[in-house]
Amino acid sequence: MKKAMLKKAAVTSMAVLTLAGGATSAFADGKGNGNGNNKDKYESSKENKGNGGKKEVNINVNFKDEKELKWALEYIVRLASKGVFNGYEDGTFKPNKEITRIEAIVAAVRLMGLKEQAESAEELATELNFKDADQLEKKYPWAVGYVAVALEKDLFAETDASIQADKSATRLFAATLLVKALGLEAEAKAKSNTALNFKDAKNIPAASVGYVAVALEKKLITGYNDNTFRPNQPVTRAELAALLDRTDEQMPDNDEDAQAITGTLKAAASNGSITIVKADKTEVTVPLASNVFIFRNDVKSSISALKAGDDVMVRTYEGKAVFVEVTDSAEEAVEASFSGSVKAAVADNKVTIVKADKSEVTVPLTDNAFIYRNGVKVAASALVAGDEVLVRTFEGKVIFIEVTKNGETAIEASITGALKAAVADNKVTIVKADKSEVTVTLASNVFVFRDGVKVEASALKAGDEVLVRTDDSKAIFIEVTKKAPETTVVTYEGKLNSVILNASGKIATVSLTQEVTGGTQALVLNVAETVVIEGDASDLVAGAEVEVTLTNGLVTKIEVE
Structure with missing residues (x-):
């Protein structure tokens, strides 16, 4: 029976394993509870006689709680593709569940590519010298080999006397373990006197400072926005997935079955496979797993979303792609001429057309695009959702749009807001609270109330x-709930004293002197940005005779005599 001797190290280094890897449900039953016998779903295997007796591994990545995973989903799928991290046998992942030390140890060893060694008969027969070794052997007998390999790879501290398998892993433990798993222990010891600038730095043991410094430097782990590190905070399974994935990027790949391939898609997926053209111009064709995860524009997508020219990162497991991420979308060629209906009003100088086959194409407009509606050239803003159009493009941009059938824009049954202007062409335009505008035609028998009295629309x-x-879609009732402020107009005549300009070169104030009974008085008046000057503006000099008109206290017109 193989003996494993305890190695000298700091107590915290064992906890490190925690954040570095998760054994997931290697000891979970169908309800996610530990029973010491079952293995996680991705380890459920059977002998494949047609493959030299090699185990066939089924990866379970379609988690029932996928919506809860959100930001961690991509990390989890990448790790699942390497057989490192996966969900429970009941189809859940339990992202917010705290990770335990034994889960961390198992995941760290797997991340290092040592799963086969850890599960070998020799390692499983190891006699561990921890105080709680008998508890491990009783509850997690399959994990004995993982602990033995972790000892051999210096992932434990020399002073660790117990495994504490079910104890929650903390951020400090995780940081230490990640650094050890990467073989950076010497570098960590060299940084043991680093000054950490966290507000809670005093809570990090002196012997662990170097490990935290290296983990931060390698971007394996970060602090929080409030400038704390929170070394003793337990780590959840979702957080662990992110940390494992960052570590994996710097870990040598020892698993030939789990590859990371980057390149450009030669064509869309065909016959259940994709072909990637790598940077060295070589090509590799990979079949897609039935439950492959595909992300395009940071959204989980279908296989059909993959397009020729997409730059991708592909993770494989046992020769099949289980994860495809589009890192840079291919630029789609735009047809020279096509028809369809406008999906929405023009936004960001782009229009989206829904074609007859329900596919959508979004195209930018040229600065001088010609747009015709009802036989009249109009601005792009005149296009409305539902307009049926003929579109012509040049070099991927719209140069011509003709509305072949006007879309019917539904008018809300009840609208509140402020009138943009008085009634014109029997229509009113209301500016709503969200600043959007809606123009409504008045019905012939529209009722209009102002000050509680029925009035004409012209009021x-x-x-x-x-x-x-x-x-x-026609206004049948309009009630003024709050009247617009009354307009006051005042006129002054006199001699101009001075004109003061603002930073934009526009008139900000004018000063003039006017004759009054018994003498003269000087006036300094603020000027509206929309002021109108009648006469020769060059005559606006001291001594010039002027007439100024104030509307609601601002000069809106200056007439030079």
Whole structure:
């Protein structure tokens, strides 16, 4: 029976294993509870007689709690593709569950590519010298080999007397373990006197400072926005997945079955496989696993979303792609001429057209695009959702759009907001609270109330706050809930003293002197940005005779005599 001697190290280094890797449900039953017998779903195997007796591994990555995983999902899938990290046999992943030390040890060893060694008969027969070795052998007999390999690879501290398999792993333990798993222990010891600038740095033991410093330097782990490290905070399975994935990027790949391939897709997926053209121009064709995860534009997508020219990162397991991430989307060629319906109003100078086959194409407009609606050239803003159009492009940009059938824009039954202007062409435009605008035609028998009295539509004023009721997209009732401020107009005549300009070179104030009974008085008046100057502006000099008009206290017109 092989003996494993305890190695000297700091107590914290064992906990390190925690954050570095998770054995997931290697000891979980169908309910996610430990029973010491079952292995995780990706380890469920059978002898494959047609493959030299090699175990066939089924990876379970379609988790029931996928919505809860959110940000960690991509990390988990990449690790599952290497057989390092996976979900429970009941189809869940339990992302918010705290990870234990034994889970961390197992995952760290697997991440190092030593799974086969850890599960060998020789390692499983190891007699461990920990105080709680008998508890491990009783509850997790399959994990004995992993602990033995972890000892051989110096992942334990020399002073560790117990495994404490079910104890929660902490961030400090994790940081230490990640550094050890990468073989950076010497570098960590050299940085033992590093000054860590966290507010809670005093909570990090002196012997662990170097490990934290290296983990931060290698971007394996980070602090929090409040400038704390929280060394004793337990790590969840989702957090562990992210940390494992960062470590994996710097770990040598010892598993020939689990590869990372980067390159450009030669064509869309065909016959259940994809072909990647690598940087050295060589090509590799990889079949897609039935439960492959595909991410495009950071969204989980279908196989059909993959396009020729997409730059991708592909993870394989047992020769099949289980994870495909589009790192840079291919630029889609735009047809020279196509038709369809406008999906929404023009935004960011782009229009989206829904074609007859329900596919969508979004195309930018040239600065001088010609757009015709009802036989009249209009601005791009005149396009509305539902317009049926003929589109012509040049070099991937729209140069011509003709509306072949106007879309019917539904008008809300009830609209509130402020009138943009008085009634014009029997229509009113309401500016809603979200600053969007809606223009409504008045019904012939529309009822309009202002000050509680029925009035003509012409009594409506710009700035009136209104409630509008519609029927068949026409206004049938308008009530002014708050009147626009009354406009006051005042006129002054006199001699100009001075004109002061603002930073934009526009008139900010004017000063003039006017004759009054018994003498003269000087006036300094603020000027509206939209001021209108009548006469020769070059005559606006001291002594010039002027007439100024104030609207609601601002000069809106200056007339030079």
